[in-house]
Structure formats: C-alpha cells, structure tokens
Amino acid sequence: MYDEFKQLLETSFRVQPGRVSAQATLEELELDSLDLVELSLMIQDRLGARVSDDELADLKQVGAIVGLIQSRAATV
Amino acid sequence: MMNPATAGGGNAVAITGLGLVTPAGIGVERSWERVHAGLPAADTDPVLAGHPVRISCRVPGFDAEELLGGRAARRFDPFVQFAVVAAREAVADAGLDPLDWDGARVGVVLGCADGGPGTVETQHDVLRGGGPDRVSALLLPMQLPNMLAGQLSIEFGATGPSLVVATACASGSTALGAAADLLRLGRCDVVLTGGSEAMVTPLVMAGFARMGAMSRRNDDPKGASRPFDAGRDGFVAGEGAGLLVLERERDARARGARIRSLILGHGQSADAHHVTAPDPRGRGLEQAIRAALTDAAVGPDEVDHVNAHGTSTQANDLVEAQVLRRVLGPRPVVTSTKGVTGHLFGAAGAVEAVFTALTLEQGLIPPTANLANPDPRIDLDLASVATPSGPRVALSTSAGFGGQNAALVLAKA
Numbered sequence: 001m002y003d004e005f006k007q008l009l010e011t012s013f014r015v016q017p018g019r020v021s022a023q024a025t026l027e028e029l030e031l032d033s034l035d036l037v038e039l040s041l042m043i044q045d046r047l048g049a050r051v052s053d054d055e056l057a058d059l060k061q062v063g064a065i066v067g068l069i070q071s072r073a074a075t076v
Numbered sequence: 077m078m079n080p081a082t083a084g085g086g087n088a089v090a091i092t093g094l095g096l097v098t099p100a101g102i103g104v105e106r107s108w109e110r111v112h113a114g115l116p117a118a119d120t121d122p123v124l125a126g127h128p129v130r131i132s133c134r135v136p137g138f139d140a141e142e143l144l145g146g147r148a149a150r151r152f153d154p155f156v157q158f159a160v161v162a163a164r165e166a167v168a169d170a171g172l173d174p175l176d177w178d179g180a181r182v183g184v185v186l187g188c189a190d191g192g193p194g195t196v197e198t199q200h201d202v203l204r205g206g207g208p209d210r211v212s213a214l215l216l217p218m219q220l221p222n223m224l225a226g227q228l229s230i231e232f233g234a235t236g237p238s239l240v241v242a243t244a245c246a247s248g249s250t251a252l253g254a255a256a257d258l259l260r261l262g263r264c265d266v267v268l269t270g271g272s273e274a275m276v277t278p279l280v281m282a283g284f285a286r287m288g289a290m291s292r293r294n295d296d297p298k299g300a301s302r303p304f305d306a307g308r309d310g311f312v313a314g315e316g317a318g319l320l321v322l323e324r325e326r327d328a329r330a331r332g333a334r335i336r337s338l339i340l341g342h343g344q345s346a347d348a349h350h351v352t353a354p355d356p357r358g359r360g361l362e363q364a365i366r367a368a369l370t371d372a373a374v375g376p377d378e379v380d381h382v383n384a385h386g387t388s389t390q391a392n393d394l395v396e397a398q399v400l401r402r403v404l405g406p407r408p409v410v411t412s413t414k415g416v417t418g419h420l421f422g423a424a425g426a427v428e429a430v431f432t433a434l435t436l437e438q439g440l441i442p443p444t445a446n447l448a449n450p451d452p453r454i455d456l457d458l459a460s461v462a463t464p465s466g467p468r469v470a471l472s473t474s475a476g477f478g479g480q481n482a483a484l485v486l487a488k489a
Contacts, residue, residue, distance in 0.1 A: 014146020030147055037213035 001073065002066045004047055009062075012042055022063030026056065033057065049073040087371075089256045089339040090328035090489070093170030093321030094430050095162035095270075099133035099314045099417050102143075103165060107427075108434050111416045112462055114443040118297040118312045118418055124281055129290045131297040132276045133314035133418030153192030153218045154274035156227050158317035158423075163228050163268055170321035171333060172266065174232040182234035183264035184225045185255040187247030187271035189422035189476070192219035194277040224272055236264050242422070243344075244476030245385075247271050248318060249425030249484055253342030259324050271426035272317035281313060287352065289389060301419075302446035303386035303412035304393050304458055311387040314418030318427035335489035337433035340374060340469075343367025347479030354391055354475060358399035361473065364481035365403050368471070372485035379408050379485075380467035381441055383432040385475050386412025387419050396473065397454040409467065411459040415445030425474035429484055432472045436488040439466035 002022070009015040015029045031039065036053040043051050049072035051065070059065045096103060099117035100110035110117065121132040140149035140157045148157065167174065174182075195218045202210050217223060222240045229238040237258060243250045248271025255269035284290050291310035293300035301312040328335050345367065347360030354361070369376060382404070385396055393412075400410060413431050420427050435441050441463040450458055472484045 012150075014141070014150050016146075034213040034217065041210065 001047065001070045005062065005066050005069060008042055008046060013039070020062060022061070024062050025060045027060070043069060047073055087260050088325040089259050089322050090325045090333065090335045091320050091337050091339060091433050092323055092328050092333040092335060093166040093172070094336055094433060095164065095166030095169065095319040096317070096427060096430055097135055097138065097158040097162045098316040098318070098420065098427055099135055102135065102138060102161065104430065108431070111413050111431060111442045112440070114416060114445040114462070116298045116301060116416050116445045117314070118300050120294070120297055121276070123276070123278060127278070127281060128285045129281060129292055130294045131291070131300055131312055133312055134276065135316050151214060151218065152227065153195045154315065155188060155192055155272050156224055158274060158315065159186065159224055159228060159270070159272035159319065160231055162270065162272070162317040162319040163231065166319040166321050167232065167268065172321065177266065179233045179235040181236055181265040182232065183236040183255065183258050183267040184228045184234050184238045185251045185258065185267055185269045186224045186228065186240050187243070187249070187251035187422045187426060188221045188224050188240050189242060189244045189247055189273060190275040190280065191221035193275050193280050195219040197277055197279050228268060232268065234268065243480035243482065244478050245419065245421050245424055246474035246476035246480050246482040247422035247425065248427065249429065249472065249474035249482035250344060250480070252320065252339065252426060252429055252484055253344060253482060255322050256339050256342060259322060265323065265327060267322045268319065269322055269426070270317060270319035271423040273421040273423040274315045275421055276313045276315050284313065291388065299446055301388045301415050303384070303388045303415050303444050304397065304450055304454055305447050306449045306451045308388045308390065308393060310389050311414065312418035314420045316417070316420050316427060317423050318430045320426065320430060337436045337489055338487045339484060340487050341368050341370070341372025341485045343371060343483045345481045347481070349479050351479070352477050354395045355479070356395065358395040360479055361396060361475055361481045362399045362403055364483040365399065365471065365473065368483035368485045374469055374485055376404050377407065378469050379404050379471050380465070381435060381470040382408050382410045383428045383435065383470060383472045384410050384412045385473045386414055386444065388414060392475065394451065394453060396475070397456055401455050406455065406457060408457065408471070409441050409459050409463050409465055410456045411441055411444045413442055415447065425472065425482060428472050429486070432470050432486050436467060436470055436486055440464050441467060
C-alpha cells in the first residue's frame, strides 16, 4: 500500500520522485488543504479506502496515512 | 517633432521589461521573429473537431510541466500558466530581482476576458457524471479571472495593488492604462501588467461560432486571419499572454534601466450602443483615441504608426479604419499583428503593446499578414510588408464586446 500511495502522490500530485518517505508530511510535499480534498477522493477511487481530508490533515505523515488507508481498505 | 522628454506632461511611464507567450512562439524573441516575418500561426485544432469552426491559434509547444514544474501544471489553468511564464521573462528583462524589491510598492494589474473556461467545462462534466462530491476543490482557485493577478502577486512577492480588469477584448490595453495611472498617482513604484487568455475551449468556441464572428476558412487556416483584406470573414481565436514591467520614466532612468519604449498616455471609453456591434461611426473608439492623445500631449499629426485592433471581422476593420483615417489622417503606417497571432481576446491589447514597443525600439513595423487585397473602402497606409520607417510615436487600439474601447500612445524611448 505504501508503494501505491507513493505512486499516487508522484503521478497525480507531481511530487518529485525521491521526496516521498514514511516520515514526510504532506505539507513538506507541498500539498495544501485544497489538495487534501483531491487526495481524499483519489484514495477512495484508487486505493479503496474512505479517508477524509480532515483526517489527512490531522495525520500529516505519509506513514500514518498509509496505516489508516490499510486498515480501512481491508474492511471495505 | 514631439519631444519625448516633455510629452505626456512629464507623466511618461517607462516599459522596462517585456514577456510574451503567443501563438507566434514562447518568448519575446521567437514571437517577434514570426510576427515580423508575417507567418500566420493559425492551424487546424483537433479540440474543435466536429465544430463549424475548426481552426485556432495555439501557443506552439507549451509544456507547462517543463516550464513551470508539476505543481503549477496541475493547479493552474492555462491562462495563469501563460501569464507566469511571460511574467518571469518580463521581470528578468527589466533586470529586477523580486527578492530585492519592496513588495508593498509593486502592483499587479492584468487584463482577462474569461478566466479559466476550460477548467469550468471539465468540472461541469465531472458534476454531470459523478455528482457534486466529485467536483475538484481547485475549481474556483483555478478559474476565477482575478487569480491571474493573485498568482503573480504570490509568484513575485508583490503585495501592492493586485487586480484584474475585464473589458473583453480591450482588457489588456485597459490594464496597461490602469497600471500607468497607479504609477502616475504614486501608488506603486513598479507595476507588472499585461493580459492573458486561454479561452479556446469547445463551449466558448461554439458560442463564438453561433455569433458568426469567426472565420470559417477551415480549409485554409493560414489564410483565415486577414485584417483589412477585402476577403476577410472573421477573426481566428488565439491564446497566450503579454506581460510588461512599468516604472515611472524618471525612476527607470535613475536606476539605469534599459527602457524598451515609453507609454505617454491612454484613453478609455464606452460606445454605450450595443453589446457586440461597434458603434456604426466608431464614436466610442474615436473618443478613446482622442482621450489617449490628449493624455499623452501628442497631436494627431504626430502619430507615425498604429498597431490596430484589426480583428479581421468585416465590421471591426471597416469602422476602425474609418476612425483612424478621420482622427489621424493618411500619414501613419497601420498594421494588425492579428494576421499572425489571431485574436488573443483579453491578452490582445497587452501582446500588441509589446509588439508596438518593439516596433518603436527597432524602428521596424511588422506586416499585416494575408493583406493581399486591401478592402477598397479603407483609405489608410496599410503595411502589407515589414516597413523600416523608424516610427517615433505609435498608437495601439483595442475594442471589446460591451462596447468598451481603450487606446494607448507609445513613444520611442
């Protein structure tokens, strides 16, 4: 799931390859609140998990977000 | 001969930086070269397949990701992308460093007719197909016309006045006039100004086609935009941006800036006649031109050159030509660069002001492309070929739907 999420950030949000890590925050990757609304929709479409933009903003770090996506995707 | 040092009532504004993204090319040099060669940019447009008008003037080879990076490519509508690329060129040309300047004294005044209709059309499809919860959160920040100035303020740390003016196809010229006034009133020390437009979209083009305003020479795109020619049958839609850096002349001279040309004055008016048809006698345009000449303290007999609005529609070109003849007489050499670029709507006036500045700087008037058979009703000295007549004072005219007109008087520095 981490690789899929990383790929989503790199292809759909044009985050430069190499910048995404488990510790990186979405803010460091230059995603703002508007992007989080888009990201929430893409996570649902492509990774099969419902994660709101507010949750993304609260979790901040890529690793934590991937953890939540995994737990939610498994139950869908 | 007019003395540039005293013309404009000491109110002259210096153009110290130029930037272009046009169908004639990306960058001032490439655009100017093609305009100068009189090579029309129009071509068949695959986006318009199935439309009654299937030709347009696109910016060739514009790769937003390469020019601006992935984030801007994703988050900016093309009308903002064009402007950012042209603005970077203009600011660099002016020799100004945004890290050094006092941002509070830097203004941004852009013209734009329609904002980002392409984004609206795409997201409307999303709404129809998937419902409101699938519409992008970026819809508004991408399509609002004022984002043109907003994004440039962000880009350059310019915290002074930041606004977009909309007078349809006169927007670019209106913006330059407003920008010049901000300098003359002392509200800013530097103004980044111009116009940008990206409205060659299926919905907009369908609307224009229904109005009968566009050329239908689908089989001859290169010959479609032919301002002042007897065979003209409408404009060809284009896209792009023209950006200029303006400063008070005395400030520009004091810092040793390279002054590309001067803006001596401007004039604005409304026909107060009809939403799309020009006043049959062009009284609104005439009023704008006379106001610009008065503002510039330049007599009609001192104008050597006109970069005309010259859209290639029957109505505009005839009325405009009659106004120019009436106000300026037979002397100025008149051209319309829309024969090469097509009609860039809200960017047109700004792009043409850049071409006019280059014309004055280099003493070389670009030709009106496709002017093979001038309309016999037009009694003007039309440039059908590049003319090295060394003009010193030039007029640039613009007119927009809504009957809004703008004129600029420029002079050799």
